[in-house]
Amino acid sequence: xxxxxxxxxVETQRQGLVEISSNVTRWVxxxxxxxxxxxxxxxxxxxxxxxQENAAREVRSDLEAYxxxxxPEDPAAYAHDDEGPxxxxxxxxxxxxxxxxxxxLTGGALALGxxxxxxxxxxxxxxxxxxxxxxxLGE
Numbered sequence: 354x355x356x357x358x359x360x361x362x363v364e365t366q367r368q369g370l371v372e373i374s375s376n377v378t379r380w381v382x383x384x385x386x387x388x389x390x391x392x393x394x395x396x397x398x399x400x401x402x403x404x405q406e407n408a409a410r411e412v413r414s415d416l417e418a419y420x421x422x423x424x425p426e427d428p429a430a431y432a433h434d435d436e437g438p439x440x441x442x443x444x445x446x447x448x449x450x451x452x453x454x455x456x457x458l459t460g461g462a463l464a465l466g467x468x469x470x471x472x473x474x475x476x477x478x479x480x481x482x483x484x485x486x487x488x489x490l491g492e
Contacts, residue, residue, distance in 0.1 A: 358487065361380060363483045370472040371475060377487070380487055390489070400481070401452055446476040
């Protein structure tokens, strides 16, 4: 059994879903393992991770609109606003999603479905540099 650890940095430009599948796939391939389990961990409290459809752009825009409705930027609704009106809604959106994903590795490839992609979900309006920790356990 072997293990590998690393990080991926993701530059975001705005709120929304950023597909990171190719970045993660390249890192996994460089480890030279055939089977195992990949864990991806987002090291932030205002961004999260999702596995979601990667074919229809409307899926991403519908998800973004849905989260804007359930955690709106309403300054009257929250006490925490240290970094602006999108601060607390970003934390709520992260709490409703996840900061960690586990994906099996089989035959040297991530076991994602045909239409599945890995996404960083940026919940803040301004650009950020997000750090993702990766851990691959396998052989």
